[in-house]
Amino acid sequence: MAAVKGKALRRGSSGHDRPNISSETPLRMLVFGSSCRDQISLTHSVLGPDVFTADEVNISATKKSAGVVQERNITLVNTPNLQDNVLPDSVLHKELRKAVCFSSPGPHAVVIVLDPFHLTSDTMNTLKPVVHHFGDRVLKHTLIVLYHERGLTSIEDEVKKNKSFRELAEKCGQNYLFFNEEINQTEGSQTHALFAKVDEMVSEHGMFSNLEFKDAEKRIQTEERFLRKSKEKEIRETCKVLENEHSGDALLSELMKYEGKVQLECREKAELAVADKLGFTVRLVDYAVAVGKGAFVGALLGFAIGHEGMAVGAAIGAALGGVLGGAASAAWSYIYNSFTYAQKGTA
Structure with missing residues (x-):
C-alpha cells in the first residue's frame, strides 16, 4: 500500500492539458528501471529511506509511495523490475493495471532509471515493455535518469559516447538526467534538478494520458x-x-x-x-481507437458468447474496418492481440 507522508495529494489535470507549472504543483512519476537496486535507490533519494525497508531488495509488485519534498507533493509509482523478475504475462498485466490506477489521471513523467556504468546492448530492452503497454506516444513523456552513487563527473562524457544510450536518448527526445547521489545527500540539488526537468517536459507536452x-x-x-x-x-x-x-x-x-x-x-x-x-475491456477501448469502429463493433457482437466469441467478432470486425478504413496492418495486429488476450483470459 502507499507509504504516505504529509498532507493529501492534490489531483492533477487530465488529458493533454499544459498547466502552468510552479514549484507548488504536485508531481506523479511512473518509475521503471534496469535493476531493482537502482529503482529503490532513486526512490530513497527523492522520498527518504523509510519508503522501502532494509529487507525490500526486489520490486516484484507495483508500489506507490508519496511524500512532501522541497514543499511539493511527490508520488513515485514503482513498477515491477522486469530485469530482476520473470513474471507471467497475466501477473505483469495486473501489475501494470495497478500502475495505471496508482498514477491516474496520468503521470507527469515516465522515469527509466539506468546505471550509467552498465549500459549494454540490452539497455533498450528496459523501454520495450513501457512502449508495448502504453504506445509510442509515451516516449515524449519518458525521462531517462542515470543514477549513480559515486561523485564522478567524468562519467557523463563516457555515457554520451555509448551507442546504446544514444539510441535510447534519441527515442526519448534527448530527455535524460544524471543523478549523482553523493552530491544529492549534501545539497539536494539532484532532486531539485529532477523536478525541474519533469516540469520542463510537462510544460512542453502536458502530462501523459490515454x-x-x-x-x-x-x-x-x-x-x-x-x-x-x-x-x-x-x-x-x-x-x-x-x-x-x-x-x-x-x-x-x-x-x-x-x-x-x-x-x-x-x-x-x-x-x-x-x-x-480493470482488464480486457480497457484494452478493447484502446484497440477500438487504433483500428477503427469496425473492430469495436465486431468485438461487441462477439461479446455475447464470451471471450472466444469476442475475439472472433473482433477479428471479423477488424478485417472489415481495417479494409474500409485503410488500416489493414492495424487490423491484423488487433486480431492477433484479441486472440492472445482471449486465450490468456485476462480480465
Whole structure:
C-alpha cells in the first residue's frame, strides 16, 4: 500500500492539458528501471529511506509511495523490475493495471532509471515493455535518469559516447538526467534538478494520458463516491467529536485534516478496487481507437458468447474496418492481440 507522508495529494489535470507549472504543483512519476537496486535507490533519494525497508531488495509488485519534498507533493509509482523478475504475462498485466490506477489521471513523467556504468546492448530492452503497454506516444513523456552513487563527473562524457544510450536518448527526445547521489545527500540539488526537468517536459507536452488512464480515473472517482457514501455515518460521528473537543480556528484545522485523511483513504482504496476490476475491456477501448469502429463493433457482437466469441467478432470486425478504413496492418495486429488476450483470459 502507499507509504504516505504529509498532507493529501492534490489531483492533477487530465488529458493533454499544459498547466502552468510552479514549484507548488504536485508531481506523479511512473518509475521503471534496469535493476531493482537502482529503482529503490532513486526512490530513497527523492522520498527518504523509510519508503522501502532494509529487507525490500526486489520490486516484484507495483508500489506507490508519496511524500512532501522541497514543499511539493511527490508520488513515485514503482513498477515491477522486469530485469530482476520473470513474471507471467497475466501477473505483469495486473501489475501494470495497478500502475495505471496508482498514477491516474496520468503521470507527469515516465522515469527509466539506468546505471550509467552498465549500459549494454540490452539497455533498450528496459523501454520495450513501457512502449508495448502504453504506445509510442509515451516516449515524449519518458525521462531517462542515470543514477549513480559515486561523485564522478567524468562519467557523463563516457555515457554520451555509448551507442546504446544514444539510441535510447534519441527515442526519448534527448530527455535524460544524471543523478549523482553523493552530491544529492549534501545539497539536494539532484532532486531539485529532477523536478525541474519533469516540469520542463510537462510544460512542453502536458502530462501523459490515454484512454486507459481516462477510463481508470472515471472508475476511480465513481468508486470514491461509493466509499465516501458508505462512511457517511462514521464521518458525521467523527465531526461531532471534533466539534466537542475544539472550537474556532483549531476546529477548522482539525476538520480540514480529517477531511484530507478521508479523501486520501477513499482514493487509495478506490485505486486498488479499480485495479482489480480493470482488464480486457480497457484494452478493447484502446484497440477500438487504433483500428477503427469496425473492430469495436465486431468485438461487441462477439461479446455475447464470451471471450472466444469476442475475439472472433473482433477479428471479423477488424478485417472489415481495417479494409474500409485503410488500416489493414492495424487490423491484423488487433486480431492477433484479441486472440492472445482471449486465450490468456485476462480480465
